Amino acid sequence: MEKLYYNGKILTMEKDIYTTAVLVEDGIISSCGMYEKLCVSHPNAERIDLKGCAMMPAFIDSHSHFASCAIASLYPSLEDCKNFNDIQNIIKQHSQNKKEGEWLIFRDYEPSKLSEKTQPNKNILDEVSPNNPVVIQHKSGHGGIFNSLAIKMLNISNIPVEKGIEIKDGNLTGYVYESAYMDLAINSIPMPSADELLEAFKNAQDMYFSYGITTIQDGLILKETIPVYKNLIKSGILKADVVGFYDLKDNEKIKSEFSEHIKTYKNNFKIGGIKIFIDGSPQLKTAYMSRAYTGNNNRGICFLTQQQIESVINTALENEMQVICHSNGDAACDMFIKAVGAVSYKNKNVYKLRPVIIHGQFINPADLNEAKNNNIMVSFFISNLFYYGDIHVENLGINRASQMNPLNSALHSVNFTLHQDSPVCKPNMLESVYCAVSRKTSSGRILGQNQKIPVINALKSITINAAYQYFEEKTKGSIAKNKLADFVILDKNPLEVSVEEI
Numbered sequence: 001m002e003k004l005y006y007n008g009k010i011l012t013m014e015k016d017i018y019t020t021a022v023l024v025e026d027g028i029i030s031s032c033g034m035y036e037k038l039c040v041s042h043p044n045a046e047r048i049d050l051k052g053c054a055m056m057p058a059f060i061d062s063h064s065h066f067a068s069c070a071i072a073s074l075y076p077s078l079e080d081c082k083n084f085n086d087i088q089n090i091i092k093q094h095s096q097n098k099k100e101g102e103w104l105i106f107r108d109y110e111p112s113k114l115s116e117k118t119q120p121n122k123n124i125l126d127e128v129s130p131n132n133p134v135v136i137q138h139k140s141g142h143g144g145i146f147n148s149l150a151i152k153m154l155n156i157s158n159i160p161v162e163k164g165i166e167i168k169d170g171n172l173t174g175y176v177y178e179s180a181y182m183d184l185a186i187n188s189i190p191m192p193s194a195d196e197l198l199e200a201f202k203n204a205q206d207m208y209f210s211y212g213i214t215t216i217q218d219g220l221i222l223k224e225t226i227p228v229y230k231n232l233i234k235s236g237i238l239k240a241d242v243v244g245f246y247d248l249k250d251n252e253k254i255k256s257e258f259s260e261h262i263k264t265y266k267n268n269f270k271i272g273g274i275k276i277f278i279d280g281s282p283q284l285k286t287a288y289m290s291r292a293y294t295g296n297n298n299r300g301i302c303f304l305t306q307q308q309i310e311s312v313i314n315t316a317l318e319n320e321m322q323v324i325c326h327s328n329g330d331a332a333c334d335m336f337i338k339a340v341g342a343v344s345y346k347n348k349n350v351y352k353l354r355p356v357i358i359h360g361q362f363i364n365p366a367d368l369n370e371a372k373n374n375n376i377m378v379s380f381f382i383s384n385l386f387y388y389g390d391i392h393v394e395n396l397g398i399n400r401a402s403q404m405n406p407l408n409s410a411l412h413s414v415n416f417t418l419h420q421d422s423p424v425c426k427p428n429m430l431e432s433v434y435c436a437v438s439r440k441t442s443s444g445r446i447l448g449q450n451q452k453i454p455v456i457n458a459l460k461s462i463t464i465n466a467a468y469q470y471f472e473e474k475t476k477g478s479i480a481k482n483k484l485a486d487f488v489i490l491d492k493n494p495l496e497v498s499v500e501e502i
Contacts, residue, residue, distance in 0.1 A: 002042055003485075006035040008050025009493040013057055013464045013478040017456070022055070024485040032479060054493040056459070057478050058214040058486035059429040060466035062379045062417035063324075063358050066218040066242055067225055068141065069207070070200035072107050072423040074192050078136060079108040083115045087136065088128045095129050103190055104129060106136045107423075109145075112283065112391050122147050122174030135189060140424060142281040143177030144185070154188045156180075178280050178301060186224050197228055202237050211427050212488035215241045215466075215476065217419075219324070219358070220275050223250040226257050229269070233261075238268035243470055245275040245324055248312055255319075263321075263471075272470060273322030273353075276312050277303050279332040282361060282404075283388045285395060287328035288335075289362065293395050300329050309339035316353060317343070322471075324356040324379075333363040340374045351375045356469060359384075359421070362400070365409035372413045377469055379417040380405045382435045383425045385448075389441030402448040407436055411453055417469050418461045433458040433494065434502040455495055455502070 006021040012032065021035035023042055031038060038045075076094050081087045087109060095104055111119045125134045125147035133150035137143075143164070146156060157172055159165050164180035166173045176184060192200065208216050221229065221244040232238065244261075246254045254271060255262060261270050280286025280301050285293050288300040304312075309325075316323040327333045336357055344350040351374065357363065360378040363371075371378065382405045385392075392401040410416045418432040425431070436458040439448050467477025475484055494502055 002030070002045035003048055004035075004038055004042060004045040005048045005050060005055060005487075006038075008052055008489075009054040009496070010050075010479065011054060011056045011459070011493070011495070012480065013460055014480055019479065022479055022485075027485050029479060029481055029483050029485050031481060050489065054490045055479075056488045056490070057463045057476070057483075058488050059212040059462045060215040060417075060470070060476060061208065061213050061217050061419060061422075061427060061429070062462070062466040062469050063219050063381075063419035064217050064422035064427055065141070065220060066204060066208075066216050067201075067221070067228065069423045069427075070197065070204040071192065073200050073203055074196060075105045075107045075137075077108045078106050079110070079139065081109065081114065084120050084124050087120060088124065091125065091128045091134060091136075095132055098132055100131045102132055103150075104132050104134045105189065106134075108139045109136045110139045112388070119173070119175055120145060122151065122172070125174065137185075138177075138284070140281040140284060142284055142286065143175065143181050145174045146176060146184075147174060154184055156184070177284060178286055179303065186222060191228075194228075194231055198232065198235055198237060201232055205237065205240055208240060208427050211429055213240070213427055213429065214486040215243065215470065215472075216427075217272075218242060218244045221246045221250075221254065221271075223253045226253070230257070233267045233269050236267070240268065241265055242269045243272040244269065245273050245322075246271065248274050248276060248315060251315070251319070273324060274312065274316050274319075275324050275326070275358075276309070277326040278309065278335055279303065279327060279329050282328050282384075282395070283391050287362065288332040289329040289396075290331040290334070290364075291400075294397055299331065302332065302335070304335075306335055306339055306342075309335060310343055313339055313343045313350065313353075313355070316355075317347060317349060320353075322353050322355065324358050326358045327363075328359045328361050328381075330362045330364045330367075333357055333360055334367055337367050337371050337374070337376060340376055341370065344374050354469065354471065358419075361404050362396075363406065365403065365406045368406070368410055368413035377415050377417065377465075378410060379419050379469065380407060380410070381421050382407065382418050382432050383420055385439060386431075386435045386442055387425065389447045390443050390445065393445075393447070403451065404448065405436075406448075406451050407453045407457075408451045411457055415465055415468060416461055417466045418458065429462045430494070430502060432462060434499065436461070437502070438499050455499075459494060 003024045019032040023031040134147040164178040166175040279288035288302040359381040464477035
């Protein structure tokens with residue numbers, strides 16, 4: 001049965017931004033054009049009156065962590081805690097029905113939002129839960145705090161300090177971050193049951209759908225999560241398209257287990273490429289910077305050498321796989337751009353891989369043209385400006401913080417997208433659009449007036465640009481003939497309302 005959409009503001013994201021009607025047959029756009037003309041040529045089509053609403057191509061998530069979103073939904077949130085006492089009260093509340101020795105896992109604590117303005121430590125957790133292992137996970141996903149029992153059970157005291165173990169006055173504080181925390185989170189903190197996970201994935205998918213997203217990324221699939229994804233694919237729960245990226249160390253295992261999914265959707269899942277990490281998180285001062293953070297000599301953490309990055313890119317070339325790179329600090333972004341350039345100098349096929357800098361929050365605008373020369377895209381974590389912009393001013397000074405996420409500079413150089421890095425932020429793509437055009441922090445401060453971009457460019461970054469990032473520009477990202485009929489319907493046209501209404 002054909003469907004004819006009409007009587008609304010239909011934003012195509014094509015060169016001609018508007019059309020008056022769209023004809024759909026079997027989930028594919030068969031025609032766009034004048035409503036009256038399509039009515040005559042297709043008189044039996046079901047007519048869907050948009051009643052003046054705005055219709056756009058569905059939003060495309062260019063970077064998030066789908067599995068982490070699902071799992072995080074099973075744990076209590078500490079996001080609204082205002083002090084240590086609030087954290088303790090929530091732990092108390094959820095420990096009442098737990099058996100002695102059973103894990104208590106919490107998410108989303110953020111020390112910058114607490115009245116104490118510092119990290120809680122193991123003693124704070126021990127006071128309310130000495131007989132259960134406890135971990136509270138930082139909102140960034142780059143660290144967490146363990147109580148004394150968890151430290152003992154996981155043998156944390158034997159982990160080298162350089163991997164990310166905080167010690168003060170010769171004692172473990174319970175704070176574990178970056179690679180040490182990632183290892184513990186993957187290998188030691190217990191996973192929910194298979195049934196709980198399937199229900200959590202279904203709910204997470206519904207959340208993405210509620211924000212207009214029909215293509216979802218899982219930005220880090222590891223060999224440990226292969227059984228989870230195999231079960232998810234088999235269950236038939238997936239209705240959105242999910243694109244997974246994997247750690248290079250799991251290359252052969254992933255290729256073997258998901259051979260039918262390499263760069264091709266099957267049961268709505270495909271492997272998109274390889275993911276690497278160069279640095280950490282700017283709010284934790286672990287993003288790798290060319291200059292130190294304010295008030296100390298710390299430039300952050302760098303996980304890879306230039307040669308190691310080049311080796312990854314060469315492996316990606318051999319496997320004909322895209323490579324996406326977690327790089328927040330300007331020094332980290334510079335390393336990736338130089339590595340791609342060095343490999344490209346010997347093999348121009350790197351250009352075909354469409355390498356992606358993920359986050360790129362403090363990329364130097366001067367590096368963007370070099371990124372363009374090597375067909376490197378940047379997926380900016382623009383919402384971080386709203387949630388942490390004021391913290392970045394404290395950590396880096398107003399001048400450096402103002403040029404984070406340099407979207408206007410990027411507009412005149414690279415192809416870029418915007419993302420929410422869920423579960424760090426909810427997958428609200430219109431929030432990304434708002435942040436890109438307003439550049440307001442949570443306190444209302446405008447951070448980087450010169451880096452604002454027009455609404456239309458922000459919308460393209462979550463539709464047609466994001467489709468290009470996935471090599472799917474021929475089937476997604478705009479309303480055009482022969483593309484998928486995946487649509488978002490909004491009550492108002494984002495191009496016609498005030499910035500605050502977005």
